[in-house]
Amino acid sequence: MPRPHREIPSQRLARSVATSATTAKPHRPPWLAIAITVAGWALLAYPAILLALLSFILMTESADSTSAAPSIxxxxxxxxxxxxxxxxxxxxxxxxxxxxxSLWIAACLTGVLTVAACIYVAVEWLVPLGVI
Structure with missing residues (x-):
């Protein structure tokens, strides 16, 4: 039986490059992604809910004021x-x-926003209230 086309080394590439290109990295188990996701959601549940509530309060209290645009x-x-x-x-x-x-870039960008939001919630809202 002939070899699949993806396993045949290219004639244009050097031999070492052709052999290293055909070896694929082993896949990581899906339970690892599930564990990271569930643990992350468990850690970020309180700050995310608190930030969403604070955002809702900022938007609803601004309906009566004359400068509503910044708070909205x-x-x-x-x-x-x-x-x-x-x-x-x-x-x-x-x-x-x-x-x-691409997934690493998206994860890093959302991670930076997440860390900034956690610092904002902790410094602006929790420390002045004496919660921490």
């Missing part, structure tokens, strides 16, 4: 960052499992 914009940005906090563990789990550069 902050509320919408808060909701977007809360969505990034929801997406970060899933993207990180998929990036670890699939080993794709």
């Amino acid at each position: 914009i902050l509320g919408v940005l808060g909701f977007l960052v809360a969505l990034a906090m929801l997406a970060f563990p899933l993207l990180l789990g998929l990036a670890v499992k699939a080993r794709r550069r």
Whole structure:
């Protein structure tokens, strides 16, 4: 039986490059991605819910004031960052499992937003209230 086309080394490449290109990285188990996602959601549940509630409060209290635009914009940005906090563990789990550069870039971007949101919630809201 003939070999599949993907296993035949190219005649244009050097021999060492042709042999290294045919070896694929082993796939990581799917339970690893599930574990990372569930653990991330468990860690980020409280800050994400708190940020979503704070964003909702900012948007609803601004209906009576004359300068409603800044607080509405902050509320919408808060909701977007809360969505990034929801997406970060899933993207990180998929990036670890699939080993794709695009997933790593998306996970890093949402991770930066998540860390910034956690710092904002802790410094602006929890420390002045004496919760931490």
